[in-house]
Amino acid sequence: MSRRRRKNVGVIGLGIIGSRVTETLRQKGFHVFVWNRTPQPVPNFVGAPAEIAEMCDFVQVFVSDDDALLQVAEDLVPALAPRHIVLAHSTVSPHSMVAAAEIVESRGARFIEAPFTGSKTAAEKGELLYYVAGDDAALREARPILEASGKEIIVIGEIGQATVIKIATNMVTAASVQAAAEALALVQAVGLPMEKFVEAMRGNASHSTTLALKLPKIIEANFEPHFSMKHMLKDMQIASRLGLSHQLELGVTAAARDRLLEQMQRGYGDDDYSAVARKYFADVQPAGDEEAGLELFEQPAVPEAFPGVELHGEVLEPVQPDNFVPMMPEIGGQEPESISGAIAPAPDITQPASVSEEPTPQEESSTAAAGEVTTPVLPHEEVEEEAQARRGFLSRLLRRGTD
Ligand code: NA7
Numbered sequence: 001m002s003r004r005r006r007k008n009v010g011v012i013g014l015g016i017i018g019s020r021v022t023e024t025l026r027q028k029g030f031h032v033f034v035w036n037r038t039p040q041p042v043p044n045f046v047g048a049p050a051e052i053a054e055m056c057d058f059v060q061v062f063v064s065d066d067d068a069l070l071q072v073a074e075d076l077v078p079a080l081a082p083r084h085i086v087l088a089h090s091t092v093s094p095h096s097m098v099a100a101a102e103i104v105e106s107r108g109a110r111f112i113e114a115p116f117t118g119s120k121t122a123a124e125k126g127e128l129l130y131y132v133a134g135d136d137a138a139l140r141e142a143r144p145i146l147e148a149s150g151k152e153i154i155v156i157g158e159i160g161q162a163t164v165i166k167i168a169t170n171m172v173t174a175a176s177v178q179a180a181a182e183a184l185a186l187v188q189a190v191g192l193p194m195e196k197f198v199e200a201m202r203g204n205a206s207h208s209t210t211l212a213l214k215l216p217k218i219i220e221a222n223f224e225p226h227f228s229m230k231h232m233l234k235d236m237q238i239a240s241r242l243g244l245s246h247q248l249e250l251g252v253t254a255a256a257r258d259r260l261l262e263q264m265q266r267g268y269g270d271d272d273y274s275a276v277a278r279k280y281f282a283d284v285q286p287a288g289d290e291e292a293g294l295e296l297f298e299q300p301a302v303p304e305a306f307p308g309v310e311l312h313g314e315v316l317e318p319v320q321p322d323n324f325v326p327m328m329p330e331i332g333g334q335e336p337e338s339i340s341g342a343i344a345p346a347p348d349i350t351q352p353a354s355v356s357e358e359p360t361p362q363e364e365s366s367t368a369a370a371g372e373v374t375t376p377v378l379p380h381e382e383v384e385e386e387a388q389a390r391r392g393f394l395s396r397l398l399r400r401g402t403d
Pocket of ligand 1: 067068
């Protein structure tokens, strides 16, 4: 194998992260070939994923979602051989990650699962944190490539497991930013300066790198994407489905997911995910607009009708403002015992979620709240009926508690 080819790295997917990893690799002396679905006028741009594999032994894939990763894996196949190591960096379901590995390995090539934490700035600085899984020898070979754009590599285990860890970390991130948006709304509503909250958080044990980055930007209404709303929603949907398939009620995750979905449906999928704070803004003005501050956190101006949007191949139905339903608690028809009583002892994350195959009626009733991308859209009467049923359920629950 020529020394030159060992220095060749292919990058597939030149979005927020892939484009920056490409730059970082080049700065560190790697010879990088790139491909993107939408052609871009950048150096070493080739015509197809298979051409990347012809030029490079290492191929890093930064495409958006499950379908994209599987498509790229299929497109690489004709050119793959045992000399190749494909590194999959997309955040997808563990099942899709395993499927992508099988496609790549069918040609004798090696596969490393390497989702990451760290958004635009970390990618720019070569400071991503990679969670990896795969064959030890392949990982040893690929380590210098990962180190070029990463500050740390955490080895997790088998293919599919690194993704679970990545999704789990994003559950905390999404919930934390949602909580921060709500906290700011409250502070503003009682007439306190939001900066005081930022100052108070700085020394608080619950402060984090994420909050340090997001709080000032929320206040400025600067939602330029570092990590997009649509991808955080994708991750919370994956988390919800995983939880559902293991009989776990993930209420905070569901709440974060539903707030992301609301903003997605309003057309903000390409904004930063911290734009969930828009819920509390009347009409968010661009950063720097002095008037914007005056209008923060008034009642949102609801448009006539939100457009339907497409997300990961699924068309989300338009949501009409009149019957837009706030998120319901996750109990929807499920008895609490059934939620807490059946935690799968040794979940096999390499298998698809059982709910996606044949949901039980019970699972079906909770799917809208915990796994599907559709937002509940009910006529008023049905909402009222559901509220009554819910009240009945809660009072039965209370009575049971006093028996
Ligand atoms: P971006 O900035 O949304 O970029 C996504 C990239 O994926 C972009 O290059 C897209 O190409 C590409 N893409 C999307 N669909 C496809 C299909 N079907 N085939 C090939 N390529 C596709 O995402 P980020 O860089 O922020 O994040 C990438 C991943 O890492 C994502 O899973 C995150 O959750 C983590 P386009 O330019 O649209 O043609």
